[in-house]
Amino acid sequence: MTAKTDTPPCLEIGVLVYPGAQSAAVHGLSDLFAVANQVVNELGASELPMIRVSHWQADAQGQLQVIHDSLAQSPNDVRVLVVPPSLGQAPDAQLLELYRAQLCQWHGRGTVLASVCIGVFFIAASGLLDGRPATTHWNYAQALAERFPRVRVEASQPVLDDGDLVTSAGLMAWTDLGLRLLERYLGATVARETARYLAVEPVAIALPGTLFTPCLDHGDEAVLKVQHWLQGNGAREASLASMAECAGLEERTFLRRFRAATGLRPTEYCQQVRVGRACRLLEFTRRSVDQIAWGVGYQDPGAFRKVFQRLTGVTPSDYRKRFAVGG
Template sequence: MTPLLEIDILLYPGAQLAAAHGLSDLFSVANRMAAEHPGAALPVLRTRHFGADAAGGISCQLDSHPGATGQPSVAILPPCLGPLPADEALAPFTAWLGQRHAAGATLSSVCAGAYLLARTGLLAGRVLTTHWSLARDLGERFPELTVDADKLVVDDGDIITAGGVMAWTDLGLALVDRLLGPTIAADTARFLVLDLTRHSQQYFRRFTPVLTHGDEAVLKVQRWLQRDARHVSLAAMAAEAGLGERTFLRRFQQATGLRPTEYCQQLRAAKARELLELTNRTVDQIAWDVGYQDPAAFRKVFTRMVGLSPMDYRKRFGPRGAGERSREVADGAALL
């Protein structure tokens, strides 16, 4: 008899149903790909959806293989696009996750699902990822864990977390790789036209300065830098704040979580991204525009902060050049 590996998807309040059904479809495709290798004796992935029932408990609401028996191998928390409810409303779900983990299942989450996963108390000392915009808040709410929002997927054995809202595809392929092997994962990715090589969400991140810290002197400097962060010194920032340099340095880092030089680099990189996305200026011109006299230094800093070189970033996110559009017109004419 072909063994079944159970993958349970938990539909907690606010869970994105599109992701839950998308994962079910992905695992169904993986089963089809595995069936094309009968000699490999691969297991079948069984997908079940669990949600709250009328009695206040958690029960199965959808089963790809009804009536089958087996032990759960993986439990998945899909992403959530809205705020999670209060802790008491989530208590049955965290208890369910704890039971699944105690039974030997791997727990996994996508995007904001990491909040519910963190509430189980099973992540102390662990590293996980979530959507880049949620990383700071998640780390502050659960200081016992480490958030690495640059990574798209963090596989920590019995805990697997994925970053962005659409990273459920990356999590799904990672689970297929683990449960059915890399060949089936690659076949599944090709069938669904998914990129199996994505590893980072770093280049999707946008710098969002902290402006709610309550330090008026630091906030004054932040607003000043927002207007122009190209050529500023520590002395000039301290003078703008009306503070001594050592006091300003301490208060700025305490308020923003960054040293002033790091903060300015973030602002310059954000402006450079905008210019790479929306203009056809050369990389050297953009380097000068955002305050770097040495374009090579700009390239080095940009690549370290964004995860892509300026040219690679433009290829992925920038405008198509006139030459490319001309080639497309010529190619289209050749087909007529």
Template sequence: MHTVAVLALDGVIGLELTGACQIFATATDPASGQRLYDVRVCGDPGGTSVLAFDRPVLRAEAPYGLAAALTADTLVVPAAGEPSPEVVELVRAAHRRGVRIASICTGAFTLAAAGVLDGRRATTHWDHTTELARRHPAVEVVTDTLYLDEGDLLTSAGVTAGLDLCLHLVRRDHGSAVATAVARRLVMAPHRDGGQAQYVPTPVVEGNDSLEPLQHWMTVHLAEPLTLTSIAAQASMSTRTLSRRFRARTGTTPLQWLTTQRLHRARELLETTDLGIDQIASASGFGSALVLRQHFARSLSTTPSRYRRAFARPG
């Protein structure tokens, strides 16, 4: 079983700690119902101060010591206070061992202090990206993304973006169907693309100004050849107004959002049906197997056939 170690360092943000645990602990095999991850919270003996934003709300004692994190397959580093030399060395040693390491929010500062992000792309909460770049100039700091997947090293923006990152790891390990089941169980969005902007200046609102009905209509009509003009007509807006409102509320464009949903649909069909690649390309709105393969290569660095071999579920 894949072991996930989540660091509970002093000053850890409670939602990041428990949210990461919840995501991985909820993932189960669809056929057997068996858990897919062994989740271990690792920390210093004597307990950890857990924060809600910047205020201590409780003290918790981790069931595993820091050394247990070295034997994990994946190490998750949530936001906490300044890392101790022991923690910095722990991250270095885990990286040398080939452990997959993911940070949430300002946990990226711990990875940067260990030197594992030098020469790599990384992100953190939008309010701390400037400081991360100043303190660690060898890191290529990306300021406008929810999370970054660099293979063995992954970083994310603040709090809930960490949940998106953990769900992304479940999807990467076990496919879209398992990740979607986790999201459904936790009543969260099944997929937010990592490239989506993390800072959206206008909050999502309900009512007449909400894009939710339009987004639902787009998902229902994924297989159709939708254009920006046809989407704008459905919303009774000009293309310029639609694009402006869509980016303000989602951090991306209508067509980029549509492509993400189509990829998500194609992945689900590859995992759960015996449909041919041409049929899946048509059903997900890509039109042809060639276009589907191009999007898989660009976004997932694989082919539809390889993806199916890796994640197809019996029945």
């Protein structure tokens, strides 16, 4: 991957074409993003980037190569790499190993990794999901948990957006994932209008502050290392000293570079990560608000409630009433 060009504004989304990958998902995602480009054009939203779709395949050495590109005349700069589902069984260890190093390398450069159904096995095999939550098709949830016991499998969630890693559940969940990515990068209106054009169910529109979109393509490797660390541990007990140590920087230098790279102070960033985790717990568990506050790293539930309401505009209890699954 090379540095991104200035014009035209572009958001490149790659799709991994591995042996057995579902063709409907590979080409369906390409069509969905093509429709989104039409929607942006019809809305006259010239400030939004055009989506560029590229398909990637591993050579014999495991290096990913472009086999299709909707905008081939400019250098590639993949912001999101989607691992599609397969109609076959869960991929074997040999196939997963072929892609492991490349997925780790791309993630380390700031590429968001996303999966549909058993595509999550590729990300899990890279070790990037260790200690992290992930979802997959209910039929493969037990196999995922057994093969990768360090992954926190949460199969009840259709799409689980954890910042730098996004997983989705059903075999046809590529539509949900594609629309979620549109909401994340191009906004709710584009996602909604794309769903309407395709006559599919739109994604539930997230409240402000509940769908955290961290900036990962800023090019500061030290800051990116800290961001991955925060996403991995849920930003629990993340002190300034520990973050600076992770970055290998003096605290004052770290503060300056972190804000320049992400647009947020470290404390603000941690609050976003914690509130995002809390939202999922409010939606999919019956834990009390106090238990959730403690679970995401707040010793004072009152302080958690204040931060939650400031970022989302609603109280945790009101959020649960509105969005709880089966509630």
